[in-house]
Amino acid sequence: MVELVREGRSPEELAKEFPPSAQSIRVWVRQADLDDGRRADGLTTAEKDELARLRREVKLLREEKEILRKAGGFLRAGDGSAEMRFRLIHAEKDHHGVSLLARVLGVSRQGYYAWAKHRPSRRAVEDTQLTAKIRSHHAASGEIYGAPRIHADLREIDGIHIGRKRVARLMRAAGLTGVSRRKGCRTTITDRRAVAASDLVRRRFTAAEPNRIWTADITYVPTWQGFLYLAVVLDVFSRRIVGWAMAEHMRTELVTDALAMAIAQRRPDAGVIHHSDKGGQYTSLAFGRRCEQAGVRPSTGRTGTCFDNAITESFFASLECELIDRRTFHSRSEAERAIFAYIEGFYNPRRRHSANGQLSPAEYEHRQALKPTHEDNYAAA
Incomplete structure (x- = not known):
């Protein structure tokens, strides 16, 4: 067709003799001219x-x-x-x-x-999907949770009901572990001249309602600037930290500040028990006067017996292995921010506690507050 057009035949005339349309013939001729270099207004083949x-x-x-x-x-x-x-x-x-x-x-x-x-079995597919959820919950906890708390997350958040041993097996296979605890360091220094309060708790760390028994203690946090000391007050009912204070010293005002925060936040009725060890801060006259002013009944365990204040020791063990041992703090202020975030942003509102049926302290108090009391039942009757 191209040769015929070049010899003088028109595309319209050729279209009457042959199947291609005149437009197709013109396109062929134009492309041939481009390929042969007769024109340069387009692309060659x-x-x-x-x-x-x-x-x-x-x-x-x-x-x-x-x-x-x-x-x-x-x-x-x-x-x-x-x-x-x-x-x-x-x-x-x-x-x-x-x-x-x-x-x-x-x-x-x-x-x-x-x-x-050879597709994997249904069980293998389920294990893969469960492992993905387990990884997600483990990461959300800051890689803190072990199998019991991951098991609770799967049940309450995802609605997945499986055995705890299966969760443990999948975590082992995925290389996921909870954190472990460190050995402690002595922070209790007894004032042998002080008269300590008697033990009103006697290792009975249970309470029927909030603000009946508080426990307290002091721990240390190592930083590059030196130790930061933390005093806490814990409500036995829900394991919630209701008061805390931090300072670079262990003087009596450290524990009185923590107690003041607990009183301001909880506003307890007179007679709440404040249980601690026989550290000099808790047996001082200043602390005794502060308790008397607030209607708080001081209580102390025996010297050198951690089990007499085991519930607060347990909190410190969790704080240390879940936060302190996994971080390096360059300054006391950096440590203060991290501890504040742990207590108020994680431990109280979110961290599952075995004593609360794997509920966080805040959630446990909330659910207990929703339960009808004996007086409510009597009024309804």
């Missing part, structure tokens, strides 16, 4: 082929980028094993070719087809 090849490569690169983007989110849910890569190929094979997916993810196409022919 070779240039068009190269452009098409580049477009195919760009499309391929975009597909590879999309695959890698999806792979990042998909593989973070479990791990980077061939199993997880095969699962991603299976999920995306309707959108991308299997060969492309296998090449981008670094596995063989034959391996995928062999895997697809």
Whole structure:
């Protein structure tokens, strides 16, 4: 057709004799002129082929980028094993070719087809999905929680009811562990000249309602600037920290400040018991006067017996292994901010406590407050 047009035949005349339309013949002639160099207002056939090849490569690169983007989110849910890569190929094979997916993810196409022919059991699939949720809850706790609290998270947050031993097995397989506790250091210094209060608790760390028994103690936090000392007041009813104070010393005002915070926050009725060890701060005259003014009954355990104040020692052990031992504090102010965030942002409102049926102190108090009292039942009757 091109040669006939070049010999003088018009496209319209040729279209009457041959099937192609006149417009198609004009297009062929124009392309032939471009290829032969007779005109330069368009692309030659070779240039068009190269452009098409580049477009195919760009499309391929975009597909590879999309695959890698999806792979990042998909593989973070479990791990980077061939199993997880095969699962991603299976999920995306309707959108991308299997060969492309296998090449981008670094596995063989034959391996995928062999895997697809022998799919994992339902139990294995469930374990993979559970492991992803366990990883999520473990990370949300700051990598603090062990199997009991992860088990409670799965039950209450996700509505998943499985055995605790299965959670422990999956955590071991995934290399996930809770934190462990450190050995303590003595902060109780007894004033042998002081007259200590008698033990009103006698290791009975239970209370029927809030603000009946408080326990208190002091611990230290190492920083590059020196020790920061923390005094706390804990409500036995819910294990909630109701008062705390921090300072670079262990003088009596440290414990009186913690007590003042507890009184201001809880406003207890007269007669609440404040139980501590026989440290000089708690047996001082200043602390005794502060208790008397607030209607607080002081109580102290025996010297050198941590079990007489075990409930507060337990809180300090949790604080130390979940926060202090996992951080390096460059200054006391940095430590203060971290401890404040732990107590008021995590421990009181969110941290599950075994004594509360794996409820946080705040949630336990809230649920107990919603329960009808004996007087409510009597009034309803």
